[in-house]
Amino acid sequence: MNMSDLFGNAASDDNYDASNIEVLEGLEPVRHRPGMYIGGTDERAYHHLAAEILDNSMDEAVAGHANRIDFHLESATTLSIRDNGRGMPTGNHPKFPDKSAVEVIMTTLHAGGKFSGKSYATSGGLHGVGASVVNALSSALLVEIARDKKLYQQSFSRGKPLDALTEIGGAPNRRGTTVTFTPDTEIFGEKAHFRPSTLYRMARSKAYLFAGVEIRWQCDPALLADNDPVPAEAVLHYPGGLADYLNDVTRDKALMVSTPFAEIAELDGQKFEWAITWLGAGEDGFFHSYCNTVPTPSGGTHETGFRQAIVRALRNYGDLAGNRKAADLTADDVLANTGVMLSVFLRDPQFQGQTKDRLVSTDATRMTEQAVRDRFEHWLSADSARANFLLEAAIERAEERKRRKKEKEVARKSATRRLRLPGKLADCTSNDLDLTELFLVEGDSAGGSAKQARNRKTQAVLPLRGKILNVASATVEKLSGNQELSDLALALGVRPGKDFKVDDLRYGRVVIMTDADVDGAHIAALLMTYFYREMPQLIEAGRLYLAQPPLYRINQGGKTLYALDDAQRDTLLETGFDKRGKIDISRFKGLGEMPPAQLKETTMNPASRRLLKVELPQRDSIGADLRRTTDQLVNTLMGKKAELRFGYIRDHAEDALANLDV
Numbered sequence: 001m002n003m004s005d006l007f008g009n010a011a012s013d014d015n016y017d018a019s020n021i022e023v024l025e026g027l028e029p030v031r032h033r034p035g036m037y038i039g040g041t042d043e044r045a046y047h048h049l050a051a052e053i054l055d056n057s058m059d060e061a062v063a064g065h066a067n068r069i070d071f072h073l074e075s076a077t078t079l080s081i082r083d084n085g086r087g088m089p090t091g092n093h094p095k096f097p098d099k100s101a102v103e104v105i106m107t108t109l110h111a112g113g114k115f116s117g118k119s120y121a122t123s124g125g126l127h128g129v130g131a132s133v134v135n136a137l138s139s140a141l142l143v144e145i146a147r148d149k150k151l152y153q154q155s156f157s158r159g160k161p162l163d164a165l166t167e168i169g170g171a172p173n174r175r176g177t178t179v180t181f182t183p184d185t186e187i188f189g190e191k192a193h194f195r196p197s198t199l200y201r202m203a204r205s206k207a208y209l210f211a212g213v214e215i216r217w218q219c220d221p222a223l224l225a226d227n228d229p230v231p232a233e234a235v236l237h238y239p240g241g242l243a244d245y246l247n248d249v250t251r252d253k254a255l256m257v258s259t260p261f262a263e264i265a266e267l268d269g270q271k272f273e274w275a276i277t278w279l280g281a282g283e284d285g286f287f288h289s290y291c292n293t294v295p296t297p298s299g300g301t302h303e304t305g306f307r308q309a310i311v312r313a314l315r316n317y318g319d320l321a322g323n324r325k326a327a328d329l330t331a332d333d334v335l336a337n338t339g340v341m342l343s344v345f346l347r348d349p350q351f352q353g354q355t356k357d358r359l360v361s362t363d364a365t366r367m368t369e370q371a372v373r374d375r376f377e378h379w380l381s382a383d384s385a386r387a388n389f390l391l392e393a394a395i396e397r398a399e400e401r402k403r404r405k406k407e408k409e410v411a412r413k414s415a416t417r418r419l420r421l422p423g424k425l426a427d428c429t430s431n432d433l434d435l436t437e438l439f440l441v442e443g444d445s446a447g448g449s450a451k452q453a454r455n456r457k458t459q460a461v462l463p464l465r466g467k468i469l470n471v472a473s474a475t476v477e478k479l480s481g482n483q484e485l486s487d488l489a490l491a492l493g494v495r496p497g498k499d500f501k502v503d504d505l506r507y508g509r510v511v512i513m514t515d516a517d518v519d520g521a522h523i524a525a526l527l528m529t530y531f532y533r534e535m536p537q538l539i540e541a542g543r544l545y546l547a548q549p550p551l552y553r554i555n556q557g558g559k560t561l562y563a564l565d566d567a568q569r570d571t572l573l574e575t576g577f578d579k580r581g582k583i584d585i586s587r588f589k590g591l592g593e594m595p596p597a598q599l600k601e602t603t604m605n606p607a608s609r610r611l612l613k614v615e616l617p618q619r620d621s622i623g624a625d626l627r628r629t630t631d632q633l634v635n636t637l638m639g640k641k642a643e644l645r646f647g648y649i650r651d652h653a654e655d656a657l658a659n660l661d662v
């Protein structure tokens, strides 16, 4: 690769003037970088457009305004979704007097009725971008609204209106919204098309998730093969909800229990619904979770809460039954071989990214656990034969796990004995890879605080002096001659480069812990680049994390909260404290300045900290950044755009917690 590939064929200095500065207006940014809004331009992204429109109709249904959705795949590239809800508002918008609200919704990012919770209590939509993004990426889109006994219509192409909202007739017996769209081949390529099976599954799961809606499925028969499992027409309506679904998908499987544990609970006006069954040996387990009917394939806080509830309840049951082995059960022991459907309806959910793959609302863990745990304990004690059977199976798995771990530990211990460890490493005593972590900290003073704040049993600390070599530009000889980096490899027990083996790692996790400022981000970026270049397998294995030290400590009376950045500080000041009393805000200059007790509480203690897991980017542009210069990576890390950061750093804080804590 030559330099111009890396940096593009830049114009010469003479031509660089104001005309080079592009400003993207309206929906142009979406067409420019669709990946930031829908996670790519591949088949998954293509179908994500359908999910955005369907979610809007589902939100109407869940809010109690619609009970029917017509889902019509008209051709391989045109989809129409109609609901009988309130209909998008048609009046002119106060802020844009010459545009209808429909046009504002369809052509403006961040226009929506779900921000304040006034029009929707629990909704899957939150950014006010879904409909406009679909519009921006469609070569043709038609909105039809039946409202106040009138029928209106407006057409768009590539995000731009082709006409104004027009009343085209009366609608005496109908109300609701219909959106018909054709994704743009300029964005998705000539060959892209809808797959009936994907859409059918999507429509069906929505119907399972909300018993109050009936979805009429219709598909152009020309798109279906003879004997296609997808029907041309179907009425999807499941009063039994998730339990119906679970029974359906496990119909041909061996099961350990005759009926799933399935319930619905309401807490504080929010709804929790689940169904779990135990599959026989050899069957593959699964966990499908949703929040406000939006699938969360990367899990999140609701899954963590559910897992905790199940394992803690079973442990407790074992305890009461006098079985001492129950105390050692982990979530994996209990939940291996289970099929789980979990659907929560939360008032103000927080997801990661526009595709909402993962739920990150912190409250959801506690609330889901609270909803599930008591009911599960009840279910266990209602049938002790069944409960004992599940308990024994889980204990058997735990024993097997312990045996395997012991074998590995013995092998690792003998390897460690032969190692020469760097002098400044403060090692931990445990050899248990599930628990141990190595903190990489910048400088000796931060190293000193971290050594006092750590848990000696499971947490090791390696202070690195100064900025490590800029790996991106260093030559191979320089890399191997760098003392800090060779100490790092030595502490990890691995050899960098082609001889790297994940199994050699002496710790389960590597946590980069740097100051919450630009310098800290730079060092973190250098280290990430180093790992990416020399030990990508470590990242692939999900073992590299970033610590999240706070920048501010805010105190009022006996109450103390910590903020990661200015924005969080401002939000906490708005919402977290009494407006009247005096509030003290202190800004930490660096980790070395933080008293060990605070460093422990905010950043190191698995019970109270947050960690970000570093993941390799898949196909979006951030991948190129990692391969380019660390400066670009710093920009990405420190930049204002959360979407950018989240492109490759995924929040797996709860998983980390779950493994240690549960």
Ligand SMILES: Nc1ncnc2c1ncn2[C@@H]1O[C@H](COP(=O)(O)OP(=O)(O)OP(=O)(O)O)[C@@H](O)[C@H]1O
Residues within 6 Å of the ligand: 052, 056, 057, 060, 083, 085, 086, 087, 088, 089, 105, 111, 112, 113, 114, 124, 125, 126, 127, 128, 129, 130, 131, 132, 177
């Ligand atoms: N089928 C519908 N019926 C009624 N109102 C709708 C419908 N579809 C969209 N809207 C209105 O348009 C607004 C904008 O929708 P859009 O999909 O752009 O964003 P959102 O659903 O609010 O959030 P997100 O970006 O997370 O999807 C919604 O908040 C809602 O007020």
